[in-house]
Amino acid sequence: MEALPRETIVDVLERRLREDILAGRHPAGSYLPPERELADGFGVTRTTLKHAFGRLAHAGLLETRHGVGTRVRDFLRLGGADLLPMLVRHSPDWIGEIFEVRRSIGASIAERAAARVTADQITELRRLLTAVAAADGGDPAQLADAEVHRALARATGNRVYVLLTNTLFNAYLPVRAALVGPFEDARTAHDRLAPVVEAVAAGDPEAARTAAGAYLSATERIMLEGLARSAGRGETAR
Incomplete structure (x- = not known):
């Protein structure tokens, strides 16, 4: 039998952020709190947070601009099937x-x-x-x-x-x-x-x-x- 994959901290954080976005707790067009604040709030490193952000950006939910911040994309207007x-x-x-x-x-x-x-x-x-x-x-x-x-x-x-x-x-x-x-x-x-x-x-x-x-x-x-x-x-x- 093949062992079942185990969730990593990045998996859990990605799911939590994704659910918050899709539930509207972070509305489309809004910026997420600063990385240091979010990382401290979740009890994770900024590196872990960046990995989760990368996955969500790849999924079409976030976009990050250097020096500006990470914004929630309007996926219903800009997303695909x-x-x-x-x-x-x-x-x-x-x-x-x-x-x-x-x-x-x-x-x-x-x-x-x-x-x-x-x-x-x-x-x-x-x-x-x-x-x-x-x-x-x-x-x-x-x-x-x-x-x-x-x-x-x-x-x-x-x-x-x-x-x-x-x-x-x-x-x-x-x-x-x-x-x-x-x-x-x-x-x-x-x-x-x-x-x-x-x-x-x-x-x-x-x-x-x-x-x-x-x-x-x-x-x-x-x-x-x-x-x-x-x-x-x-x-x-x-």
């Missing part, structure tokens, strides 16, 4: 907005894929769909399902759809275990997704969009129910 996993970890409420985008983009991807799919891509889609039914357990079925959606995005011929699909899946990562409900029965997961693949394979954009809408709505409902149960047990956004 790469912030979503961090925001979901802070508050699963973001999932509802992610699902809204998921429905819209997913339907568009299926529609576009049906208009552009190639014979080789149809073969790949059916192979990946078969892997969903053959998965041993909810987690493998969930991952297999994700690969079908990545293949659908590739079938659009638009690489931006591929990146958007990856972004949405990455956003789920902090709460993925709570979203396994639709995939616990692999055969049912397969049957739920099959109409989307077959409509795309048939080259019928309207049917593909309709099938994708039904699939996305059904899985969203089950996922949100699972997320609510996990939240009740205190298992999300740890």
Whole structure:
């Protein structure tokens, strides 16, 4: 067995500062207290504080100007979708907005894929769909399902759809275990997704969009129910 990683002081400090920023205790545009004051307040060295600042700057939450100070960035105005996993970890409420985008983009991807799919891509889609039914357990079925959606995005011929699909899946990562409900029965997961693949394979954009809408709505409902149960047990956004 592989040993679990241990949190360092920098990890703990980064998480504390991140939570303070996302909770609004340090508003966008405001400057953090001077480094010496913050370091003393947290009981850490300035070197440790600088390491935490560096991570948060890389994440898009802070910007430091020499001789001026460290300011909280307006991430909702300046940030990108790469912030979503961090925001979901802070508050699963973001999932509802992610699902809204998921429905819209997913339907568009299926529609576009049906208009552009190639014979080789149809073969790949059916192979990946078969892997969903053959998965041993909810987690493998969930991952297999994700690969079908990545293949659908590739079938659009638009690489931006591929990146958007990856972004949405990455956003789920902090709460993925709570979203396994639709995939616990692999055969049912397969049957739920099959109409989307077959409509795309048939080259019928309207049917593909309709099938994708039904699939996305059904899985969203089950996922949100699972997320609510996990939240009740205190298992999300740890």
